[in-house]
Amino acid sequence: MNGCSSDKASEPKNIDKPSSSTPEYETLSVLTNFDDVHLDLSAENANFKVIEGKDGNELDIEFLNTARFSGVHLDFETPQDWTKYNEYHVALDVENTGDESIQLFLSINSAGSELHRHIAIPTGERMTIFAPVDGVFWNIGSGFRENPKPWSTDELMFILIYGNYFMSNDSVTRISLNTRTNMANKHLRVDNIRLRKNQEYDETFLHDFVDEYGQNANVDFPTKIHSMEEFRSVHDKEIAALDKSKPLPDRSRFGGWKDGPKLDATGFFRAEKVEGKWWMVDPEGYLFFSHGIANVRLANMFTVTGMDFKDDSIRYRDPEELTPEDSIGAIDIPEAVLATRYLASDVRRNMFNWLPEHDDPLGNHYSYRRSFHGGPLPHGETYSFYRANLERKFGETTKNSFLKDWQEKTLTRMLDWGFTSMGNWVDPAFYPNEQVPYFANGWIIGDFKEIKTGNEIWHAMPDVFDPEFERRADLTIAQIAKEIEGSPWCVGVFVDNEKTWGYRTGPVERRYFLSVAAMGMDAAESPAKAAFSEHLIGKYKTIDTMNERWGTTIESLDALKKGVTFSEYNAALEADLSDMLLMLSNRYFKVVHDALEKVLPNHLYMGVRMATWGMPQETIEAATTYTDVLSFNVYDEGLQPFDWEFLREVDLPAVIGEFHVGAISDNGLTHPGLVFASDQSDRARKYRVYMDSVSGHDNFVGAHWFQYIDSPLTGRAFDGESYNVGFVNTADVPYPEMINMAKDFNTSLYPERFNRPLTVPLEVNETEKATTEAVPN
Structure with missing residues (x-):
């Protein structure tokens, strides 16, 4: 529809009149x-x-x-x-x-x-x-x-x-x-x-914004803690309820469906297609659907205080470290470093109406980040209000005893709320537990070469053809194996997260920027470019043949190796860029798969948790070859069939590695997250809609909510995320609407999914093929 054209200016219609709660606007x-x-x-x-x-x-x-x-x-x-x-x-x-x-x-x-x-x-x-x-x-x-x-x-x-x-x-x-x-x-x-x-505003509107519990000091809300007496009362009431709680009666020892079909018991988790539907199967042979909470850890609960230290020794990084900065927990700051403390951001420091001295009883919840992904400072001191609240809640009978109390309470909560497992990024301190299954995780970091494109969301893509990448993968996965100790309670392993592979749709520059960037590099400096050059020369033999197919004017094969750029892309060039992305993806998944196979042959390889902005067809194709379960982080209202038809074509199980819903109207936070609800009741409703869409899909075998705890009000240290995405808030108070909806969904999870008709009914001639098995690669 074309808008009406007129020389007469539009006039406002009874707008912007002041009320008791809204000022008058110009x-x-x-x-x-x-x-x-x-x-x-x-x-x-x-x-x-x-x-x-x-x-x-x-x-x-x-x-x-x-x-x-x-x-x-x-x-x-x-x-x-x-x-x-x-x-x-x-x-x-x-x-x-x-x-x-x-x-x-x-x-x-x-x-x-x-x-x-x-x-x-x-x-x-x-x-x-x-x-x-x-x-x-x-x-x-x-x-x-x-x-x-x-x-x-x-x-x-x-x-x-x-x-x-x-x-x-x-x-x-x-x-x-x-x-x-x-x-x-x-x-x-x-x-x-x-x-x-805009209305006139007070330049100090962020001053004293955060109270002693890490909550919004200027807003009241249902789950807010106002005093230590209230803190103890809320805690005691929850403990009394949890003491009476028992796991759901239809659950097996490992959280599978005890009242459902009994398949072969292999002693470890696996994935299997049963009567046209993919499932996981627990170590005892019961059908298993993995629903739980990801990021059950304290590493991301620190926020930037605005203080820093002049002593550079606090920023030393061992090149052999295996844990990335955002996954490191609390570290002790040496006295010599503390002596060099200074104010680096008064904007940040003025936000807090309370922070302890380092030698105060709650001063042990300070830490440090040597670098941030984004934020007001390049590095600096951090503090965890959530961790301090745990000590307030549980006390400290021995050094850090509150952490053990928190772990035990968390496991009890997971069972009470009906979850079958935990998700990715669970603190390794939970690995020895034999109450709730978990997924292990690791990152491949190190001083290997990279392919930098300018499109990075988190990090540049590693050059997976660099031998150093393979060495670092072996080290990371050996460390994971050491932490797991062969436990059958570990469902599988996620390695890395949300890598910038390229977009699934759009122009060539959006889908194949990794291939394009690598082609612009010198083969003498880039192992990926060397591999691509060898592949292309083997295919075309001469530069004339290549130029003819691509519609380019590259001077020579040596010039190709030195680096080339493109202004246009014909079908032949696009096909080759696609092949290069497939080569890169295959190499990545093969390196990780082979490292896992050497030390963790009985555990599922859960993939890399591809984001919706980083799941091109070529990378999915490679993942289907080397992973046991595909994994995707999908921040949508739910799963629409038209987005996931490819899963039926590849006929593999998949899991949602992350999703969430947030609100800001009734919790004091200022950002909801990536999926926005109007309040906590609406948030719970949207959670249920999402989970119904996942459990209703024949290929999905689980979904993990991100995350256990709300982000800090003033943003997590790594990148400033300040989201209402927790099942509990920063004072460790659960959101009752979320808990009640989770219990309701989880109580009927297994019979409802098992008895639901197939989305695509089995053809008569396929009935005999209805049961297939996917054991760890």
Whole structure:
């Protein structure tokens, strides 16, 4: 639909009137009120119409669940220059007319830059929501993913989802309102899209933001701890309930389905297809579905204090270390280093209304990070409020005895909540437990060569053809084997996480940037480039043949080895770039597989937990050759069949390595995470929808929630994640809505999945092939 063209400027319609909880705003510009549209409107996998509302026209949108992306684009007839304004935001009036919350994404495009934010809109009431565009207070170096609202208002604020806080705003061309991975159609009415002046704010709005328990000092909420007396009361009440708890009666010793079919007992976990459905099988032969919580550890519960040390010895890194920085737990800071302590960020330090001295009783919860992935400082002192709260809760009868108490309580919780296992990144201190199955994990880090592309999310891709990579893989997996000690309680092993392989769809530069980057390198310096060059020369023999096929003008084979770049990609070149990515992926998975086979032949290789932005077809193909179970981290509302049809084609089991849902309306946190709910009840509902979609898929044999504990309010030290993603908060208080929903799902997990009809019924001639087995490679 084309927007109506008119010389008459749009006028605001009864907007921005002050109330007891919302201040009066100055409207700088009404972009559209849908009476005089001044925009070109178009839909992408969505339906829309301009309708008559209570106060003039408004836009009615139906977001569809038939594609990953569903949205409406509002394109300006001429680019808008917003640089004439400062300290402003975009506001719009909305009404969710459906029966469940909407995670709405807002994207603003300007001169090649983009701003991306999201919000959870509850059902029912009409409301005004706003998205920061320009303001000093959003760029003060706080170091966590989203600052709180800097002025008092009940209006909901869009939260940063990815990308930058700001964009270049001199040539704004498009505003998009969209949803992602809807499990059901969503309905939204929109009106009065406008620019408003920010309210005056107090420059000290982050001062004393965090209380002594690591909670938001300025907000009250149901699970907040207000005193030590309340702390003890909440703890005692939970302990009394847990003391009466027993594992679910249909569970085997290892968490399998005791009331279901009994298959061969091999003494270790395996994966097997039974009557058309993939399952895991526990060591005793019972069907097993792995549902549990990932990241049950304390390493990520530290936050940056703003202090640092001048003594460089604290930043020494042993080149033979096997644990990456973000996975290291608490470290003791030597007295000589403490003597060089200094203030590195007053913004960070001023956030806390309490931090102990290093020699105080709770001073043992300080630690240090030698580097951060992102944040206000390159390195610095950290503190764990969660760890301190554990000591407050359990006391300390011997050094760090509270850690043992926490581990025991955590295992009891997992069984009480009905989980069958723990997920990835469980602290190795849990490995000896014989109550809850777990997955071991490790990282391949070291001084091997890399393929740097500029597209890295976490780290550059290792050059897997470098012999040093293979050596480091052997060391890492030998350490995992030492920690596991052959235990049958270890289901399998995850190695590495969310590597930047390339995108599954899109142009060549998005799918094959690893191959393109390697081709630009010198074969004398890059083992991957040397391997690719050898492959290409063996295939084409001469540079003339290669140029003819690729449509290129490379001078010689020596020039090819030195490094080449491409401006265009024909079908032959694209096919070769695909082959190179497959070679790289095959090499990676083979190295890891072979290292595991040498020392852990009885445990499942669970793969690399591919993210949705890093799971190209070539890498999946390689994983199917060498892993026992495919693994994916999927932060969506649920699994849509159109995204996972390939699993039926490869006919292998898969597990979700990470998913979560968060909210911010009732917990004091400032960022929900990657999937946004309106409150804790909605969060629990979305968790259930997700898990029903996983258990309802014939190929998936498990899903692991990320994570056990909320991120620190001021962001985890590694990268500032400050998400409501825990089953418990920073005071170790469980969210009752989540616990109750988990219990409800887990109680009926096995019979419901077993008795559910196949998504794709078995053909008559396939019935005899209904049971196949996948034992560890």
